[in-house]
Amino acid sequence: MVTQIPSSNQASIIYPESDGQPMADNTKQFELIVLIKKNLDLLFANDPNVFVAGDLLWYPVEGDNVTRRAPDVLVVFGRPKGDRGSYLQWREDNIPPQVVFEILSPSNTVKEMITKFKFYEHYGVEEYYLYDPEKLDLGGWLRSPEGLVEIPQMAGWISPRLGIRFELSDNDLQIYHPDGQRFLTYLELAQQKEAAQNQAEQERQRAEQAENQLEALRALLKAKGINPEEL
Secondary structure: OOOOOOOOOHHHOOOOOOOOOOOOOOHHHHHHHHHHHHHHHHHOOOOOOEEEEEOOOEEOOOOOOOOOEOOOEEEEEOOOOOOOOOEEHHHOOOOOOOEEEEEOOOOOOHHHHHHHHHHHHHOOOOEEEEEEOOOOEEEEEEEEOOEEEEOOOOOOOEOOOOOOEEEEOOOOEEEEOOOOOEOOOHHHHHHHHHHHHHHHHHHHHHHHHHHHHHHHHHHHHHHOOOOHHHO
16 A cells, blocks of 8 residues: 655646656667557457556656656556556556566666666566566566565566566567467558458459359350259
8 A cells, every 4th residue: 555645735736747758768679668568458458447558657656746657568457548648546546557567778777777676566566577678688576475576487477467478589579468479560460450451352352253153154054044043
């Protein structure tokens, strides 16, 4: 339970919606953040009470506009979808994000990442995943009575909350939906959709061709005085 700071001026406190920091420092980091965020959107598209956001400032304590973090991706179960300028926890039934993802960039310092870890541990995150694309290093932590405890083996790990599976290939992180479908980029999804549409069109054309051939056969039989309906 997060302790709220009592103040008569709480209503007038401004909670900035930007920390002035870029979402990503490079294209690789940006693509990974978008990949995870958009695939989680797809995964929970039919559940109105799962909120997924990227680079959204999270304020856990009412009256405190200094204590905040903006995870690269966060997932909150039990809160409705919808646009938010920031995640003000006391306005969200005091439910903290249960799952957060961070993608390391060259500018991240060890001190910064330790501070983030302590924040997530203190304010109730259940699952924390940290990936370094330069070193191909994936770490994960799961909440226990003692706090966030490191997951000893991330290869093949299945998130208890999300149901997704993590794998590390020779050159990248691979994440899989519960049905086994790999997380796809927007381009891959568009290509997959186009391929499905092309296949559907080919099947329609084949069906139309078969129907035309059948009609031609019926006409030929009728020309010979044969009723095709009696065959």
